[in-house]
Amino acid sequence: MAVLLVILCALGLASCLLPASAHAITIDTSDDDIGTLADRFSTLDDLSNSKNSDDEVVxxxxxxxxxxxxxxxxxxxxxxxxxxxxxxxxxxxxYKWVNVCDNGGxxxxxYMTDEQAEHVVNCGDYKTTGTVLDITGAYYISCDAHQGALDVHASQVSLVDAGGATTHEVDLGRLVAGVVLCAVALALxxxxxxxxxxxxxxxxx
Amino acid sequence: MIYRLHIHDWRVIAHYLGILIMLVAVAMVFCFVVALALGEYKTAVDFLLSIGISATVGAALILFRYEHGSLDWRQSLIITGLCWVILSLFGALPLSMSGQYANYLDAMFDTVSAFTTTGMSLALDTDHMALSLALWRAIMHLIGGIGVVVIALALGIFGTGAAAASLYRAEARSGQVMPEIRQTSRFILRLAAVIVVVGTIACMIPLFLNGFSVRSALVNGFIVTASAFSTGGMSTHSMGLMYYHSWPLEVIALVLAMLGCINFVLYGDLWRGRTKNFFKDIEVRTLVVWVTALVVLIALAIKGSYFEDLGAMLRRTLFETLSGAFNLGFSTMYTGQILYGMGSGALFVIILSMIICGSSSSASGGIKAFRVGIVARSIAQTIREVLAPDRARPRTFYYQQGKKLVTPELVSSSMIILLLYVVTYVVGAIVGVACGYNALPAIFDSVSAASNTGLSLGVASAGMPRVLEVTFMLEMWLGRLEFVAIFAMIVELFAFVVPSKRMRWRTKKK
Known part of the structure; x- marks a missing residue:
């Protein structure tokens, strides 16, 4: 019993003295309200100060x-x-630049490699819904490599939804009204x- | 004594406003054709209906006077003041129908912003906006930058002579390249066309090298050129100029904005080899001094920010400062980067850069280099008078198309307009603060709106309070027309609606 106690104490002491092992931490801020620019994410600040330097935080x-x-x-x-x-x-x-947007403008x-950019099947515009990508990468608020740009350097990119053509229905009422009004204008x-x-x-x- | 406008005057005003509305309808036809060519059929129908409404109202107004006749100075002022409001009402129609805006007022805000070459936008999803619609915003920028009245004069709609000269002055233009206003207007139109063509080709090169298709490079190149030369700032994407990730394009945009900031009349002098007129011009010299001072100030103010790296400093902070100084409105930074990355000193320099902007008779807004140059010279004259012997009467001159005397009247009018701009900046900021915004963003956006710059710290965005939205629209109009035409229009409208004997309104005798 005493031997077992000594071994446990020794293990406890060793775990305190040895450097902490690296492990992944995942923090979810996707549902957070952005709030005011000054006061948001204080918890994240605390966390980033207290986390171990070897922790892989995503x-x-x-x-x-x-x-x-x-x-x-x-x-x-x-x-x-x-x-x-x-x-x-x-x-x-x-490398390629792929600009991505959300639904709120x-x-x-x-910034991603050519291979990662190949996941982009469609680029969003008026007639197309662009490919939705799941991106993991380093976030820079002032990127040294790109003269102070705010960007993300992707390490992993995967496809969520390929996207495709968008349809915009023509309003026949507007078409008829437009033609009639143009005719009236010409008459005037x-x-x-x-x-x-x-x-x-x-x-x- | 103020003469009350007679019903005949209003018929004349309605007639000419009708013609200008028809012009907007004709400009929309171009976008309608582009929409059809690009297969944007829903937007094409929206344009067709907008053309129909505009053309019908325009044609009906034209009928108010079908006899030949001319314009007087007061009618010109009212037409100029009203046309920017009324054209915005009709220009907003296709934007409003597109579903890109929460309501008609937001679409109207964008139209006012486009016509006044401000560049602020309340569009909900610019990245998915129809190209023909983005093109319409760029064309409105160009129309506003060149001047609605200047285009109409170039097309011969207002005839020649005193009436044309009145309209030209009423739109805050001055100076002539040619003996006749119509010739001058045509020169400005041709100059703009050349710069837009050359600028579009220049913009296409970096885009093409970055993998854009020819069509995409052409459309984006034209929109960036139109926006930059007219010192506007609207873009095809929510990221604005940052979308392209191209520093050569940013440099081209700055050069185009600088060209748009210079008095168009001076290009005529350059064309004729009168380089002295260009380099001795009071506005060119004031602008050189002003921009140099701003560059030095921003270099000092940027210490301590996270943009101390030379590349970042040049591409982000210097661009932002020059964008403000040239009235451009394109940004290479996110709002948060400006607010928290640059430091308050640099932010102050950017606000300062937006105050003066370009020259008179250019595409830019703001107080204008001419007035600042005149006020600076009057200060110098005051000091010289104090130091001069009793009998000496020192005189101060400035150079603009020849050597001219700085008169008390000129100083007074410059000071009044300068004061009105400052009051407008302050009033807009107060309304912003009253609406619950922090003082710094409220001041920044108010100065940006009234000087027609277009940079924003997020106050001018979709969902902003309506009171502030309308205030910013008024600021943009007042700033663009430099107050006089708008004030004259308000007084005449007031006199027409509320006639009062005590105010000694008089009906004009014909």
Missing amino acids: VNTRIAVLASVNRALDKTEVRFTGEAVGEVIDAGAG NSIGV VAVFVVLRARSGRRGKS
Whole structure:
């Protein structure tokens, strides 16, 4: 019994003296309210101060939080989803820029390899819903590699939804009203031309 | 004594407003054709209906006077003041129908912002906006930058002579390249066309190299050019200029904005080889001094921020400052980066940069370099008068199309307009604070709206209080037309609606 107690004490002492082992921590901020810029994420600040330097922290978040510029998340591994919009932009040296947006009009540029960018099947625009990507990467509020840009350097990209064509129904009522009104306008212009011509002739006579 | 406008005057005003509304309808036809070509059929129908409504109302108003006739100075002022309001009402129709805006007022806000070349936007989802609609916003920028009245004058709608000159001045324009206003207007239109074509090609090169298709590079290149040259700032994407991740494009945008900030009349002098007129011009010199001072100030103020790296400093903070100074409104930073990354000193410099902006008779808004130059010279004159012997009467001159004397009247009018701008900045900021915003963003956005710059710290965004939205719209109008035409319009409307013997309104005798 005494031997067992000594072994347990020795193990406890060793665990205190040896460096902490690295382990992954996942923090979920995806449902958080952004709140005011000054006071949000104080808990995250505390956490980032107290966490072990070897911990791999991955923060589940969303574009609105990233686009609102969050110092607490700076240089942290973040994970979020977003729709690729516009074009896949060539950044040179085997890299691409893919701009992703959420439903609330927030966007962020993601720097990724050519291979990762191949997940983008569709780019969102008026006629297309873009590919929704699940992105994990390092978040920078002032990226040294890109002259102070706010961006994410992707480490892992996966496809959530390929996206596709969007349909916009033509309103027939508006079409008919438009044609009728254009015809009315032309008729009024014709009346004006006639009246002006008569007025000109009267003036001369 | 103020003469009350007669019903005949209102018929003349309605007639010319009708013509201008028809012009907007014609501009929409271009976007309608583009929408059809791009297969954006729903938007094409929205444009068709907007054309129908605008053209019908315009044609009906034209009928108010079908006889030949001319305009006087007061009618010109009212037309100029009213046309920017009324054209915004009709220009907002396709935006409102698109579903991109929460309500008509928001669409109207964007239209006012586009026509006044401000660039603030309340669009809900710019990334999924129809290209033809984005093109419409860019065209409104161009129309506003060149000047609604200038375009109408170039097309010969207002004829020539005194009436044309009145309209030209009423739209806060001054100086002539050619003997006739119509020729000057045509010169401005041709100049804008050349710059837009060259600018679009220049913008297409970096876009094309970054993997954009030819069509996409062309559309984006045109929209960036139109927006930058007219010192607007609206874009095809919610990230604005940051979307492109291209510093050459940012440099081109700044150069285009700088061109849009210079008095258009000076280009005529350059064209004719009169380089002296250009380099000795009071506005060019004031702008050079002002921009140099801003660059030095921002370099000092940026200490301690997280943009101390030279690359970041040049691409982010210097761009932001020059964007404000050239009235551009494009940004290479997120709101949070500006608010918390730059420090209060740098933020103050950016607010400062937006106050003055470009030259008179340019695409830009703000107090204008001319007035600041005149006030600076009057201060110098005051000091010289104090130091001069009793009998000496020192005189101060400035150069603009020749050497001219700084008169007390000129100083007074410059000071009045300068004061009105400051009052407008302050009033907008107070309304912003009253609506619950922090003082700094409220001041920033108010200055941005009244100087027609378009940079924002998030106050001007979808869902903003309606009182503030309307205040910002008024600020944009007042800033664009430099108060006089708007005040004249308000007084005349008031006099027409509420005639009072005590105020000695008089009916104009014909």
